[in-house]
């Protein structure tokens with residue numbers, strides 16, 4: 001309960017979170033560029049759930065629009081930020097070009113970072129709040145044609161998990177959600193083909209939002225809704241620990257010293 005802010009609420013995962021949170025009684029601030037989509041969703045949610053829904057048309061790649069939302073979040077009064085707006089694969093870097101990569105970085109990294117920090121500033125005023133950052137399993141999948149996207153989601157992973165450590169002793173909850181393939185407009189709206197994944201690889205945006213909220217309620221810090229074998233995550237974490245233990249031994253590995 002309270003007011004939840006959702007970026008990228010005009011379609012897909014953001015709209016699915018909006019539906020679920022409104023059904024749970026949250027008032028909403030919905031953010032995206034397409035005013036008509038936001039208004040339509042707001043009208044539907046108000047009528048169906050009797051909640052208050054405000055819309056904000058903002059291009060989060062634009063510094064001025066981003067600053068407007070940051071100011072709202074910093075002022076406080078919000079219970080939750082779902083940091084969801086994101087853009088996807090651009091194709092090979094040689095053809096996509098540097099400007100397109102920079103635009104992706106502005107949305108997936110700069111906006112997500114600035115909005116996280118603004119929300120946390122607001123949450124510190126009341127001593128509580130929930131930040132949900134939408135990453136991707138692509139954080140673990142460097143891929144030709146997805147360089148900036150996979151890189152940006154690896155950033156979201158490490159950024160969010162570092163924030164969790166900073167706020168471990170507070171009442172502020174921070175969750176990282178890592179979707180696999182989700183049936184949304186993500187691929188088609190950006191001129192990508194979703195046929196790189198078989199049909200059977202997809203779940204719906206509503207399934208994703210439902211699982212993410214269940215994970216949050218269970219106190220999970222990292223929720224990967226389609227990870228059916230959670231022991232794999234535990235093994236990865238153990239390996240990560242071993243790797244980090246190994247690299248701080250203060251010596252160069254013998255294979256590089258001819259020794």
Ligand SMILES: NC(=O)c1ccc[n+]([C@@H]2O[C@H](COP(=O)([O-])OP(=O)(O)OC[C@H]3O[C@@H](n4cnc5c(N)ncnc54)[C@H](OP(=O)(O)O)[C@@H]3O)[C@@H](O)[C@H]2O)c1
Nearest residue numbers: 008010011012013032033034060086136181182184185186
């Ligand atoms: N679909 C998947 O398979 C998948 C898998 C893993 C992670 N994800 C992540 O899930 C998140 C949501 O994606 P989705 O699948 O729901 O895709 P989607 O249906 O295309 O939704 C993307 C949302 O982001 C908004 N958006 C895009 N650029 C924006 C900008 N410059 N400023 C403000 N809003 C902007 C779009 O609204 P407007 O166009 O109206 O601005 C839309 O509401 C992304 O972070 C994505 O990386 C998706």
